[in-house]
Amino acid sequence: MEKLIIMGGTKLKGTVKVSGSKNAVLPIMAASLLCDGQTVIHNVPRLRDVLVMEQVLQFLGAKTSKEGSALTIDTRGVNPQRITEVLMRKLRASNLVMGPLIARYGEVQAAYPGGCAIGSRPMDLHTKGFQNLGVQVSEKFGYIYAKGNKLAGADIHLDVPSVGATENIMMAASLIHGETILHNAAREPEIVDLQNFLNLMGAKVTGAGMDVIRILGVNRLRPVEHEVIPDRIEAGTHMLAAAVTGGKMKLIDVIPEHVEPVIAKLREAGIEVQEKDNSIEIISRQRPGPIDIKTMPYPGFPTDMQPQMMVLMSISQGTGIVSESIFENRFRHVDELRRMGAHIKLEGNLGIIKGVPKLSGALVEAPDLRAGAALVLAGMAANDITVVENVHHIDRGYENLEQKYTDLGARIVRVNNGFRS
Numbered sequence: 012m013e014k015l016i017i018m019g020g021t022k023l024k025g026t027v028k029v030s031g032s033k034n035a036v037l038p039i040m041a042a043s044l045l046c047d048g049q050t051v052i053h054n055v056p057r058l059r060d061v062l063v064m065e066q067v068l069q070f071l072g073a074k075t076s077k078e079g080s081a082l083t084i085d086t087r088g089v090n091p092q093r094i095t096e097v098l099m100r101k102l103r104a105s106n107l108v109m110g111p112l113i114a115r116y117g118e119v120q121a122a123y124p125g126g127c128a129i130g131s132r133p134m135d136l137h138t139k140g141f142q143n144l145g146v147q148v149s150e151k152f153g154y155i156y157a158k159g160n161k162l163a164g165a166d167i168h169l170d171v172p173s174v175g176a177t178e179n180i181m182m183a184a185s186l187i188h189g190e191t192i193l194h195n196a197a198r199e200p201e202i203v204d205l206q207n208f209l210n211l212m213g214a215k216v217t218g219a220g221m222d223v224i225r226i227l228g229v230n231r232l233r234p235v236e237h238e239v240i241p242d243r244i245e246a247g248t249h250m251l252a253a254a255v256t257g258g259k260m261k262l263i264d265v266i267p268e269h270v271e272p273v274i275a276k277l278r279e280a281g282i283e284v285q286e287k288d289n290s291i292e293i294i295s296r297q298r299p300g301p302i303d304i305k306t307m308p309y310p311g312f313p314t315d316m317q318p319q320m321m322v323l324m325s326i327s328q329g330t331g332i333v334s335e336s337i338f339e340n341r342f343r344h345v346d347e348l349r350r351m352g353a354h355i356k357l358e359g360n361l362g363i364i365k366g367v368p369k370l371s372g373a374l375v376e377a378p379d380l381r382a383g384a385a386l387v388l389a390g391m392a393a394n395d396i397t398v399v400e401n402v403h404h405i406d407r408g409y410e411n412l413e414q415k416y417t418d419l420g421a422r423i424v425r426v427n428n429g430f431r432s
């Protein structure tokens with residue numbers, strides 16, 4: 012098991028390049044199954060979820076190859092079969108192959124997906140959406156069976172704006188007869204990137220980024236080349252890394268508009284943020300002031316930034332409240348932050364944080380991806396040494412996180428059972 016050993020206390024300084032978006036590239040990889048031929052995706056981050064998604068596509072018969080940050084997916088040999096738990100459980104986005112497979116082959120059998128253990132994460136909105144399109148869905152022994160030969164567009168209303176359900180329905184509806192109108196759709200930038208990719212392939216999708224998306228089904232989609240958007244959660248994580256270490260950091264290859272909710276909260280806490288076309292500069296001069304956050308679907312404050320923001324709140328002057336409204340079990344970093352001296356009280360979905368002047372190093376465990384990143388930030392801001400265990404969670408969603416921070420002056424080494432790796 013790999014761990015990170017962090018010697019805290021260095022202010023991060025310099026320029027960091029933001030990698031391509033994990034949550035944009037995964038649905039786009041799945042969407043390549045909608046056509047026959049070679050799809051080329053540029054700006055693909057090297058991280059574990061992408062590797063596992065490649066394994067899912069390979070299991071279905073696709074061939075994948077990489078050159079630099081370009082990923083080629085050749086779907087000519089695809090021959091769908093039952094996707095087992097072993098693969099599906101490795102990531103949440105594995106569920107996104109369902110929409111494309113139903114539309115193209117009329118059938119899919121797959122185990123329930125995995126992903127970060129941050130809540131119950133049901134699939135009911137995905138399966139109800141498929142049923143609206145004429146798919147027969149049954150569930151048995153942890154598997155979803157979906158079948159339908161005469162699929163047709165429909166009016167679909169999502170109970171909550173689920174990112175995954177919006178993506179699955181958009182992909183399925185792109186390659187079936189008739190028009191689908193998806194109401195209460197998720198509005199995340201990754202949905203807009205998926206719309207752009209589908210339309211390049213020849214689909215007729217409009218409205219992504221708003222809460223009603225219209226998809227006019229077509230008979231055929233063609234393979235294309237596409238460049239994914241920068242990762243707004245990685246960008247937000249770096250912005251918080253600069254803020255909690257008292258640093259001065261320039262982020263390049265970022266779309267400032269996508270991180271506006273994070274920028275607004277940093278400014279409220281007294282951190283200086285300068286935005287340019289595709290760069291952001293963060294200057295942190297003093298201990299942050301108190302803020303409250305409430306996680307909401309985009310364009311609200313992202314749940315994927317809640318643990319990192321809690322680190323800033325742990326060292327702010329005053330008391331702040333975190334209200335987690337998306338996932339019911341996304342406070343698993345709290346016990347670990349307490350080990351580092353944070354004063355946090357939990358009451359249901361509320362975290363009440365009384366800032367302390369400084370955190371102190373400790374042995375902590377990354378319980379999931381963003382909580383793990385938050386612990387790295389806490390370790391860099393703290394006195395003394397912090398050891399973060401279970402780094403594999405962080406590797407799921409960040410490309411070279413510790414290397415990027417080492418380049419900015421942080422003192423971090425990765426060890427494997429005590430040996431440097």
Ligand SMILES: CC(=O)N[C@H]1[C@@H](OP(=O)(O)OP(=O)(O)OC[C@H]2O[C@@H](n3ccc(=O)[nH]c3=O)[C@H](O)[C@@H]2O)O[C@H](CO)[C@@H](O)[C@@H]1O
Pocket residue numbers: 034037103104130131132133134135136137138171172173174175176197314315337338
């Ligand atoms: C790979 C990917 O893009 N993951 C992101 C995606 O996850 P994911 O797509 O899984 O998250 P959703 O938007 O679907 O989940 C939002 C809420 O809807 C609920 N829900 C969802 C589906 C369903 O069928 N029924 C249901 O009740 C969930 O329990 C949750 O409370 O959006 C989340 C919310 O921004 C992010 O934290 C994840 O990083």
Ligand SMILES: C=C(OP(=O)(O)O)C(=O)O
Pocket residue numbers: 034102103104125126127129315380381408
């Ligand atoms: C929760 C996340 O990922 P996933 O949906 O893949 O579990 C995340 O990226 O923070």
